[in-house]
Amino acid sequence: MMKQVKCECGHVNPHGTVLCESCGRVLVEEEKSKKLVDMRYEGSARRSQTYNKTIIDKIWNFFSSVKVGVTLIIITLAASAIGTIFPQEMYIPPTENASVYYEDQYGFAGEVYYTLGFHNLYSSWWYLLLIASIGVSLVICSLDRVVPLYRALKKQRVDRHEGFLKRQRLYRATTLASIEEDSFENIKVKLKEKRYNIREENGSILAEKNRFSRWGPYINHIGLIIFLIGGMLRFVPGMYVDELLWIREGETVVIPETKGEYYLENHEFILETYEKEKENEAFTTAIENNGTVAKNFQTNVSLYKESGETIAGQEPELEKVEDYELRVNEPLKFEQFALYQQSYKLGEISEMSFALTNKETNEEFGQMTIDLHNPQDEYTFENGYSVELMSYFPDFEFDENSEPVTKSRVPNNPAFIFKMFSPEHPDGEVSFVAIQQTIEPYGDNDLKMAFKGVDTQNVSALTVRKDLTLPILAIGGLIFMIGVVQGAYWNHRRIWIRRLGDQVLVAGHTNKNWHGLKREITHVFDGSGIQEPIDQSDEITNKKGKEE
């Protein structure tokens, strides 16, 4: 059986109790020598501090310690701060390699930063473990304190022990020849005026108000825990989506994470800037000074829903849901998704035009336009002239062997190998053509592909966002704030009045704002003949002052 502490008053307290839950008697020897009692948690037994036998108890006690909790929070704060010194990996240019980027940009510090893993801090295992430990610490700290505190406040007796009252910060004993019932009644009326709840037993009074403010920190912790759970739910598939969708003008693509249900067509991307002529004259100077100032980023889109049951790869049957002008801060919302204007790329080459030309005479034998997203194999002209597209490199570069290759499928830097057929050269002449560059690998050609022009299109980048955890975060935040308000704007105040022989003992306690309690006490005891309690902590500090 666990050890229990039986108080002289007969109440049985859990092991480790400092002040009897019922009468307030000091149960621990070393506390008895002190002038004032420590009223934190009402001197109740924080259970964690007492049992330390099994491994479960040890883990529990570790997390129950406020010191541990605060340490965890400080470490997390420090780590979070360090994480902001250089950009996180997701924010460095996507084409850069993180392993070299940090060193290149920030030198030795950058290298250290990368090596220690701070470039990906907020999803690193140890950072998550820190956050999780704070969560665990919150739960266990709260449970370990709220239960005994609740017990102690529920079981408290009206006529608390003399030793308890004497050791309160506000205390005074008044010796009276006779006690007038009138003045007691008067005190009770005044207490009620101040909205105290009054309990009476054996002529003693316990006046108490705003006990609920003691629960503030715990409500606050519940809110925090709900908030953390919300954060955790982001990792549950389907709860949180944050994807980037690049879409060219004229393209219709499936919207990611919608299970192939929704498609989006980009009609046009518009970038507007402020123009002097069109704006109010007041802005003329500002526009002149700043050059181009963006006014609007807009993508005109159509949203489609797939109506048929098609399998991937099949031409989808699309039903238009709506047309929308998508601007910054004006997302297109459908179901639980929202599409935000995120980025853009202007003037991506979409078509290139060439003319098959005689190098000497500049005579043209025909013009062709190559759709860079879908080039033809062959372009035929009149009179036996034609051009075969032998190779196409949308994003051309020479590799280490000086072979032409393409870096990606995006036409950033298109290059072609043409075979030009003419009546004079029925076997064809080969020409390699890139932007501002022509190579004739098999010697001098008679014909050339003369560049005629390009057609460009804009590409818009949209963020596809879905976040089902927001309501949970909002509720968590609200509960958090309720807890803060509850604990901050109300104070738990108690006044004890006990008659002991020809003495009246008065003591007062509050968890904060002692000044407020003193003012109330002054009001209550004014004219009652009972001397109002004095602040014993002042006395102690004064004494100390003198001694020094």
Add this chain to the structure above:
Amino acid sequence: MKKRRLVMRTAILVILFAAVAYTLYANFNKDNVHKVQIGKEAPDFVLVDMDGKEHQLSDYKGQGVFLNFWGTWCKPCEKEMPFINNQYEQFKDQGVQTIAVNISESNLAVNKFIERHGMNFPVVIDKNEDVKAAYGIGPLPATFLINPEGEVVKYHTGTLTEPMVKDFMTQIKP
């Protein structure tokens, strides 16, 4: 009393640590959470190859399918193509089908690539990137192994060596 306390504490700690463990697990796997899970049925698709022949995955039930996602611009893809081609020749009569899915490039680029590397197996182009989305393909190349029952057996990203291709195809032989 004491026993109850121990049970309570154990229960609370178990719940808390389970939540933490799940979060960590989910976080580590968030980059490799595939639309397609190992052991689950592979999403059906239908795409047309360069010869105009339609390939529907579900038509290949009873055969293993070596499903490779690639791009002409992707060096590692280029490197593994000859290996896949060699092994395709070995396994095509043993009930292992090979399908190479190009992600949304032009017919020209794909055809020239096939010519250059002498690829004999069916190559399809995922024009709408539907299949890419259905399989949750990230970096290329990516290879799925689908057994004769139509279930995904393995997912692999990165270049394959010839022994790996051989081993993979052996795994899905009916």
